[in-house]
Amino acid sequence: MTNSPPILKKGIDPRLCVMMFLEYGVKGLWMPLAGIFLVAEVSAGGLGFNETQKGMIIGIPLAIGAFSAPFIAGQLTDRRFATQKFLGVMLFFAGILKWATAYQTTFSMWLGISIIFAILYVPTIALTNSLAMQHLSDPKSQFPKVRLWGTIAWIVVSWVFPMIWLQTNLRIQALPPFITGDNVPDVTMRMIDSMKFAGGLSILFAFFSWFILPHTPPSSKNRKELAFVEALGLFRKKSFLVLMLIALPVSILQTLYMMNTSPFLKESGLQASYVMPAMSLGQFSEIAALAFLGVLLTRFGFRAIMTFGIACYAIRYGIFGIPGLPVEVHVTVQLMHGLCFGCFYAGAFIYVQRIAPKEIHHTAQILFFFVMMGLAPALTGVLNGWLADLAGAPNGVLDLPSYVRFWRIAGIIGVVSAVLFWIFFKDETSDPEPAD
Numbered sequence: 001m002t003n004s005p006p007i008l009k010k011g012i013d014p015r016l017c018v019m020m021f022l023e024y025g026v027k028g029l030w031m032p033l034a035g036i037f038l039v040a041e042v043s044a045g046g047l048g049f050n051e052t053q054k055g056m057i058i059g060i061p062l063a064i065g066a067f068s069a070p071f072i073a074g075q076l077t078d079r080r081f082a083t084q085k086f087l088g089v090m091l092f093f094a095g096i097l098k099w100a101t102a103y104q105t106t107f108s109m110w111l112g113i114s115i116i117f118a119i120l121y122v123p124t125i126a127l128t129n130s131l132a133m134q135h136l137s138d139p140k141s142q143f144p145k146v147r148l149w150g151t152i153a154w155i156v157v158s159w160v161f162p163m164i165w166l167q168t169n170l171r172i173q174a175l176p177p178f179i180t181g182d183n184v185p186d187v188t189m190r191m192i193d194s195m196k197f198a199g200g201l202s203i204l205f206a207f208f209s210w211f212i213l214p215h216t217p218p219s220s221k222n223r224k225e226l227a228f229v230e231a232l233g234l235f236r237k238k239s240f241l242v243l244m245l246i247a248l249p250v251s252i253l254q255t256l257y258m259m260n261t262s263p264f265l266k267e268s269g270l271q272a273s274y275v276m277p278a279m280s281l282g283q284f285s286e287i288a289a290l291a292f293l294g295v296l297l298t299r300f301g302f303r304a305i306m307t308f309g310i311a312c313y314a315i316r317y318g319i320f321g322i323p324g325l326p327v328e329v330h331v332t333v334q335l336m337h338g339l340c341f342g343c344f345y346a347g348a349f350i351y352v353q354r355i356a357p358k359e360i361h362h363t364a365q366i367l368f369f370f371v372m373m374g375l376a377p378a379l380t381g382v383l384n385g386w387l388a389d390l391a392g393a394p395n396g397v398l399d400l401p402s403y404v405r406f407w408r409i410a411g412i413i414g415v416v417s418a419v420l421f422w423i424f425f426k427d428e429t430s431d432p433e434p435a436d
């Protein structure tokens with residue numbers, strides 16, 4: 001006997017859309033700017049870390065958080081506690097830690113607090129996906145429309161935070177990021193305040209989860225087998241195995257993007273306070289990709305759409321790797337991010353939910369996130385510094401000429417990943433028969 005949450009038969013519960021907005025608003029507030037203020041010189045208001053330390057601060061905590069998630073979050077939500085209550089507790093304490101991080105100045109404190117934060121926050125990304133799909137009657141077509149509200153949140157915070165905190169004398173311009181202004185004198189130092197804003201939003205999200213989100217009880221409270229052990233059985237399915245294997249290099253490419261695009265745009269000549277709005281252009285295309293993803297998956301299938309998403313990584317980095325391009329081109333190429341992330345990752349989230357038994361939906365999603373936000377960031381934390389050295393970064397910090405070589409390597413990884421996924425992945429799921 002299992003407990004199942006009630007499913008909204010018609011339409012989409014608006015609470016799920018608000019949930020996605022808050023989830024990705026927390027992440028979008030600080031992550032695009034971290035690549036700048038972590039390595040900026042102390043005299044300029046930054047923290048003065050090198051590329052290897054930046055990679056460790058972003059990569060290692062994500063890895064530890066994702067590694068612990070299947071054993072803690074997956075087990076507790078699939079077997080013991082209501083998902084919305086679990087989210088509330090995790091997000092509340094994560095918000096407090098994120099706020100506290102803004103006051104730290106040493107590498108050891110940043111790394112230590114970031115690890116604890118990641119253990120609390122990383123599972124919430126997978127759990128919000130799973131919770132949403134459990135309350136949808138047709139996740140394949142409806143989930144992308146819910147997930148796009150996370151993308152909208154990323155855009156909103158990417159535009160509003162710089163306008164209210166990093167710029168003055170705002171005015172309209174014809175080219176991206178469309179709204180321009182003058183940097184405040186201590187712009188890099190004020191970027192670190194994004195951690196405080198993210199912490200406050202996480203605490204707000206915690207109360208929303210506890211009191212407002214739909215009740216989502218554990219689906220298999222009386223099962224004795226560990227949810228994580230049961231989820232490992234999915235590797236017997238070839239499509240799941242291939243998806244997880246190829247998701248690793250693709251997620252490394254995604255992490256390299258998050259770590260390096262903001263300083264790359266700054267090296268290309270983009271004003272620091274424009275970086276968040278410029279990167280948010282990728283979220284505009286992501287909205288379009290997610291809006292049509294259900295139709296595209298039905299028409300072309302998971303294999304074609306996810307392969308296309310991987311190929312877009314290769315194309316984007318190939319363009320970044322062309323020397324001498326103006327910064328306007330680099331900004332415009334951000335539009336490809338939506339095709340990369342929307343087609344591959346949103347498709348993968350839906351596929352994992354379809355192939356996993358309902359008794360381990362939470363754990364299966366978290367297992368995928370272990371690869372996406374665990375193994376990949378951990379490897380990237382080491383690879384980022386190694387690739388920077390391979391690309392000839394002076395004094396261990398990438399400049400524009402070394403970034404060109406850096407992105408060429410990433411493009412090659414994207415090409416190989418797309419080819420391998422197309423050859424070996426075969427869809428092993430089918431749509432359920434329509435109800436009478």
